[in-house]
Amino acid sequence: MSTSTTLEAPKSGTWDGGNEPLKASYGKLMMWFFLLSDAFTFGAFLIVYGLSRHKHMPYTGEAEAFTFSTEWWPIPEKVFNAFPGFHGVDLPLAFVALMTMILILSSVTMVLAVEAGHRMDKNDVQKWLLWTILFGGTFLGCQAWEWAHFITGTDEGMVLADGTRIFGANLTMNQYGPPLFADLFFFITGFHGTHVFSGVVLLIMIFINTVNGVYHKRGHYEMVEKVGLYWHFVDLVWVFVFTFFYLI
Amino acid sequence: MSTTDISISKDVHHAHEEHDHHHDQNFFEKYIFSQDHKVIAKQFLFAGIFWGFVGGFLSILFRLQLGWPEATFTFLEPILGKWVENGKLDPEFYLALVTMHGTIMVFFVLTAGLSGTFSNFLIPLQIGARDMASGFMNMLSFWIFFLSSIVMFASLFIETGPAGGGWTVYPPLSALPQAISGSGTGMTMWLISMALFIVSQLLGGVNYITTVINLRTKGMSMTKLPLTIWAFFLTAILGLLSFPVLFSAALLLIFDRSFGTSFYLSDIFIAGEALSNTGGSPILFQHLFWFLGHPEVYIVILPTFGIVSEVITTNSRKPIFGYRAMIGSMLGISLLSFVVWAHHMFVTGMNPFLGSVFMFLTLIIAVPSAVKVFNWIATLWRGNIRFTTSMMFAIAFVSLFISGGLTGIILGNSALDIQLHDTYFVIAHFHLVMGAAAFFGMFTGIYHWFPKMFGRMMDEKMGYVHFWLTFLSAYLVFMPMHYIGIAGFPRRYYSWTGFEAFNTFTDMNTFISLAAIMGFTAQFVFLFNFIYSIFKGRRATANPWHSNTLEWTTPVNPGHGNWPGEIPAVYRWPYDYSKPGAAEDYIPQTVPYSQTQSSNLPYEKDLE
Numbered sequence: 085m086s087t088s089t090t091l092e093a094p095k096s097g098t099w100d101g102g103n104e105p106l107k108a109s110y111g112k113l114m115m116w117f118f119l120l121s122d123a124f125t126f127g128a129f130l131i132v133y134g135l136s137r138h139k140h141m142p143y144t145g146e147a148e149a150f151t152f153s154t155e156w157w158p159i160p161e162k163v164f165n166a167f168p169g170f171h172g173v174d175l176p177l178a179f180v181a182l183m184t185m186i187l188i189l190s191s192v193t194m195v196l197a198v199e200a201g202h203r204m205d206k207n208d209v210q211k212w213l214l215w216t217i218l219f220g221g222t223f224l225g226c227q228a229w230e231w232a233h234f235i236t237g238t239d240e241g242m243v244l245a246d247g248t249r250i251f252g253a254n255l256t257m258n259q260y261g262p263p264l265f266a267d268l269f270f271f272i273t274g275f276h277g278t279h280v281f282s283g284v285v286l287l288i289m290i291f292i293n294t295v296n297g298v299y300h301k302r303g304h305y306e307m308v309e310k311v312g313l314y315w316h317f318v319d320l321v322w323v324f325v326f327t328f329f330y331l332i
Numbered sequence: 333m334s335t336t337d338i339s340i341s342k343d344v345h346h347a348h349e350e351h352d353h354h355h356d357q358n359f360f361e362k363y364i365f366s367q368d369h370k371v372i373a374k375q376f377l378f379a380g381i382f383w384g385f386v387g388g389f390l391s392i393l394f395r396l397q398l399g400w401p402e403a404t405f406t407f408l409e410p411i412l413g414k415w416v417e418n419g420k421l422d423p424e425f426y427l428a429l430v431t432m433h434g435t436i437m438v439f440f441v442l443t444a445g446l447s448g449t450f451s452n453f454l455i456p457l458q459i460g461a462r463d464m465a466s467g468f469m470n471m472l473s474f475w476i477f478f479l480s481s482i483v484m485f486a487s488l489f490i491e492t493g494p495a496g497g498g499w500t501v502y503p504p505l506s507a508l509p510q511a512i513s514g515s516g517t518g519m520t521m522w523l524i525s526m527a528l529f530i531v532s533q534l535l536g537g538v539n540y541i542t543t544v545i546n547l548r549t550k551g552m553s554m555t556k557l558p559l560t561i562w563a564f565f566l567t568a569i570l571g572l573l574s575f576p577v578l579f580s581a582a583l584l585l586i587f588d589r590s591f592g593t594s595f596y597l598s599d600i601f602i603a604g605e606a607l608s609n610t611g612g613s614p615i616l617f618q619h620l621f622w623f624l625g626h627p628e629v630y631i632v633i634l635p636t637f638g639i640v641s642e643v644i645t646t647n648s649r650k651p652i653f654g655y656r657a658m659i660g661s662m663l664g665i666s667l668l669s670f671v672v673w674a675h676h677m678f679v680t681g682m683n684p685f686l687g688s689v690f691m692f693l694t695l696i697i698a699v700p701s702a703v704k705v706f707n708w709i710a711t712l713w714r715g716n717i718r719f720t721t722s723m724m725f726a727i728a729f730v731s732l733f734i735s736g737g738l739t740g741i742i743l744g745n746s747a748l749d750i751q752l753h754d755t756y757f758v759i760a761h762f763h764l765v766m767g768a769a770a771f772f773g774m775f776t777g778i779y780h781w782f783p784k785m786f787g788r789m790m791d792e793k794m795g796y797v798h799f800w801l802t803f804l805s806a807y808l809v810f811m812p813m814h815y816i817g818i819a820g821f822p823r824r825y826y827s828w829t830g831f832e833a834f835n836t837f838t839d840m841n842t843f844i845s846l847a848a849i850m851g852f853t854a855q856f857v858f859l860f861n862f863i864y865s866i867f868k869g870r871r872a873t874a875n876p877w878h879s880n881t882l883e884w885t886t887p888v889n890p891g892h893g894n895w896p897g898e899i900p901a902v903y904r905w906p907y908d909y910s911k912p913g914a915a916e917d918y919i920p921q922t923v924p925y926s927q928t929q930s931s932n933l934p935y936e937k938d939l940e
Contacts, residue, residue: 094551094901094924101460101902102550110465113542121534121576128580128620132595135616256592256608264611267593271584 115310119317122279126321129272133328136264152242158261160330166233180330183226184322187280190219191319198312201305206294209305213291216315220284227277234269269329276325279318286311365475367467368892372474373453374785377778379481380445381859384771386485387436388852394429397421399845401829401838415493423826427496428514430824432488434499435522439529440484442632442770444477447571450635450777451540451564453785457883458558460549460900462893465542473535480528487521495522498824500621503596503614507588510602523586530575530582537575540568549882551902555659556921558881558906559652562659563638566666570627570634573670578624581617588612615680622673629766630669633733636773637662637704640726643780644708646879647723648715649917651907654707661700661707668697678746679753687746694744701737705730716910716917720877721795722779728803729772735807736765739814754824757817760810768806775802775858782862783876787889788869794861798854805851812840880906880920903939 099105106113143156150162161176168179193215200208237252242259244250250259253266260266290299290311299305366372393412396405404419415425452470456463464470487494496514497506501522509516544565548557557565587593588609596617597609637658645652652658674682674690708730717723739761742748752758775798782790816837821828828834828841875884882902886894900922908919913931925932925939932940 094903095553096550097553099553100550101548101552101556104546106545110542110546113545114466114469114538117538117541117572118534121538121572124573125576125580128577128623129584132580132584132616132620135613136595136611139613140611255587262611263594263609267587267595271587271593271595275583 109306111306111310112313115313119313122317123321126275126324129275130324130328133268133272136268140262140264152260154258154262156261158265163234163260164230164330168229172239177330179226179230180326183223183230184326186219186226187223187319187322190216190223191316193219194312194315198305198309201299201308204300204305206297206300209294209299209308210291213287213294213308217284217287217291220280220287220315224277224280224284227273227280231270231273234266272325273329276318276321279321283311283315283318286314365471367463367471369452369456369464369467369470370785370890370894372470373449375474376444376448376452376477377785379478380441380449380774381862383436383440383445383481385855385859387433387441388855390429390433390436392849392852393421394426394433395845395848397426397826398828399842401827401841421826424496424513425493426826427498427512427824428493428518431496431498431501431514432484432494435484435495435526437767438499438628438632439526440481442766442774443533443571443628444529446770446774446777447564447567447631447635448474448477448536449774450560450639450781451536451568453781454560454883455540455543455564456547457784457886457890457894458561458881459544459547459552460882460895460902461543461547462895462899464539465547466539469535470539473532473539476528476532476535480525480532483521483525483528487518487525490517490521492516492518494518500618500625501585502621503585503588503617504600507585507596508600508602508607509589520586520589523582523589526582527579527586530579533571533575537568537571540564541572544568549899549902552921555656556902556905558638559641559655559658559662560635560638562662563634563636563641566662567631567634570631570666570669574624574627574631577620581620581624584620585617615677618677618680619673622676623670625676626673627666627669629762630665632766632770633773634662634665636729636770636776639773639777639780640708640729641711642881643722643726643776644711644730645907645909646780646877647718647720647726648712649718649909650711650715651909652707653710653713654703655905655907657703658707661703664700665697668693668700672697675744675746675749678749684746691744691746695741697744698737698741701733705734705737720779721790721792721799722776724796724799724803725772725776725779728799728806729769729776732764732769732772732806736761736763736769736810740765751820752817754822755817756813756821756823759823760813760817763813764806764810768810772802772806775799778862780877781883782865782869783872783888784883784886784890786866786869787872788865789872789876790865790869791861794857798857798861801854801857802851805847805854808847809844809851812844816840875920878916878918880908880918882921885920885922 094100094102096102108116137157141156143150143159147159150159152158152162164180165174165176166179167173167175193212197209197212197216200212235252235254237250237259241249241251250257252259253269255267255270256263258266290307293299293307294305299307363371366375393408396403396408405416405421406419408416408421409419412421412425415422452464455461484494492513494514495501495506495518496512497519501519505511506515506519509519544557544561584593584595588596592609594609594612596614597607597612598614600607600609641652641658672690672694674686675694678687678690712727739757743752743758743761779790779795782788816834819833819837821834821837828837872888874886874888877884882900885900887896902921903924904919904921906921908914910917911919911928911931914928915930919928919931925936929940
């Protein structure tokens with residue numbers, strides 16, 4: 085049973101143990117598996133959105149004649165058509181397109197930060213992390229405005245059957261359509277926003293570590309890479325959220 | 333997040349070697365906030381045993397009510413207080429009892445207690461690793477589970493009682509606090525506790541998966557892994573993919589309950605008053621719940637598949653029959669477990685065509701399950717069987733799994749399910765196949781690995797008493813339930829004496845309750861044996877069962893880092909028992925082929 089006396093070596097193929105078969109450290113693997121499970125969480129929410137929407141009537145009339153009603157699911161372009169500083173101007177999806185661009189841009193700067201990490205270029209890592217934090221923060225700010233506008237509502241509001249007028253939306257009332265539309269909007273974009281917020285917190289933490297030279301001393305910037313994975317995932321989820329809420 | 337938990341050590345196999353030169357750990361580091369997988373496993377085990385007794389005790393309470401519906405239980409007043417009025421159990425408390433029994437047993441005992449114990453304990457030991465990939469996250473996993481336990485346990489003592497909507501917490505019942513007292517604060521605490529529980533499961537699961545992928549010792553290829561590791565690996569993957577969906581479902585339910593949304597609610601009148609909620613669908617919750625719920629039953633049973641395979645082959649002194657078929661069937665079961673959830677929902681008014689699709693997929697599961705059963709029997713066949721306590725439980729596991737599995741084929745038929753849905757037939761089915769069977773698998777594991785956990789042996793005589801009493805009562809409790817179920821008696825009913833048709837079953841229900849009390853009492857034999865043996869048991873040798881796997885190459889009481897010297901390398905599969913020509917009837921995985929020339933098979937000559 086002695087193991088030390090043997091001269092022969094055990095097998096040493098990719099999956100034969102004693103190595104990292106997927107060429108990734110355990111920390112990176114863990115991040116990947118966490119993202120996989122998080123994808124299922126978001127997947128469940130988007131399925132809830134799909135089913136809820138399917139249960140409601142679509143609007144079938146002329147696009148120009150569209151009015152908000154609890155009878156049908158609203159047309160997104162008619163709901164999300166405001167832009168800060170352009171009160172009363174109909175700019176369908178302009179603001180959300182800008183938000184999306186900012187978030188995608190932050191993914192680009194994240195890639196540059198990771199790339200700088202591979203080169204062990206501390207200054208570049210700092211620079212690109214800072215840009216990413218800035219874009220992430222801007223996205224959150226835009227979302228705050230978007231929410232505020234959604235909650236306040238339009239000037240016209242919606243006339244209910246009993247003649248009263250309601251403005252804006254909350255979790256129980258909704259001037260734009262069925263209450264569930266607002267419920268889902270708040271819940272899903274809010275859940276995504278929480279993810280972005282956590283991402284920004286993580287980015288700030290690794291930014292501080294980078295400035296303090298923690299990763300430089302450690303000899304690699306893998307932590308930046310791991311947070312980068314998370315950040316790209318959050319961006320990818322936004323693409324889906326954007327598609328579901330704004331485009332279809 | 334501190335950077336220490338995910339920092340990287342270049343060669344993880346040697347990461348902990350420094351710990352061998354002891355830096356003294358204080359009491360808290362060593363036993364409470366320990367990052368050692370063996371200590372964490374024991375923490376999960378103790379918590380699981382505690383919860384097992386709580387869950388069992390709750391079931392005895394409602395069995396008293398079911399067995400003796402006319403009796404008065406004034407003697408329960410001192411412990412249950414206001415839940416017993418004039419000697420009668422409060423009907424709403426009865427609902428809370430069944431809910432908590434289900435939740436505790438499924439999640440806290442058979443998920444956390446089972447996977448938490450054996451995945452943590454065996455993965456590093458059997459794959460040849462110093463510890464889990466991230467000890468810190470592992471510790472976090474236990475303590476978040478502990479927090480979730482506290483919330484759940486506290487909910488037993490609040491005035492309005494714990495959650496009472498059944499362990500599946502279907503809305504609208506669970507979503508409306510005004511519906512029953514069990515949907516009030518107790519339900520809120522249930523949801524908080526489960527959300528924490530899911531976080532703990534994900535932390536644990538991510539760790540198990542990465543550890544198996546990255547930390548296997550030299551030579552330990554995927555097809556040299558013991559079946560236990562394959563089982564834990566797949567269990568962790570199932571948990572990783574299904575628990576997040578329960579998390580989504582629970583979050584939406586929390587919003588419906590506390591913030592006025594209508595995800596699951598529509599057109600509801602309660603106490604003559606119409607609620608404003610509109611547009612939601614309670615069926616949606618069922619889909620989300622069972623997308624977790626069905627994989628969950630495999631999360632419960634898969635680890636025991638692995639444990640039982642290991643114990644049966646060791647104690648039959650024969651190689652496992654169909655090693656690759658065992659892996660294949662577990663893979664098949666894992667895959668299928670994600671596409672059968674709607675068989676829990678045949679009576680929700682779903683399209684019959686969709687029902688038949690889910691029925692078809694469900695019945696396919698019988699194939700890999702049967703492969704496993706036949707392989708276990710074939711392993712036993714003409715083996716040199718050693719009837720250790722652990723082996724008894726393992727064989728009984730196979731028996732219970734067959735008995736419970738056969739009724740699964742009946743229930744999987746959508747047409748038959750319409751008659752049997754939500755009756756005691758269902759109760760009998762799943763208690764045999766995933767309740768009793770999983771418990772037997774857990775006992776198998778505890779009796780088998782106790783020497784490695786505590787360095788001492790459990791008492792065999794007491795083990796036999798425990799086994800026979802438990803085995804008999806398992807069948808005596810659940811077999812008669814099939815008849816009550818076929819007769820149509822619905823589950824979760826507080827009292828059945830109001831229905832003439834069910835009065836003929838009075839004696840049978842009393843009988844079941846008596847058997848249940850016997851079974852519960854028998855567990856105290858186990859508890860005594862367990863605690864006594866930790867302190868006073870016979871001292872174990874390094875490899876008491878003459879087993880092949882790596883954990884038995886560690887010292888009797890493995891320290892931090894598991895192996896004092898270098899980690900052993902692996903040369904062969906773990907099931908070389910009774911190999912013709914070998915000196916002994918077992919060849920551990922660490923023995924190279926060059927040392928066993930007399931027993932090598934022709935194709936193994938090349939490996940010498």
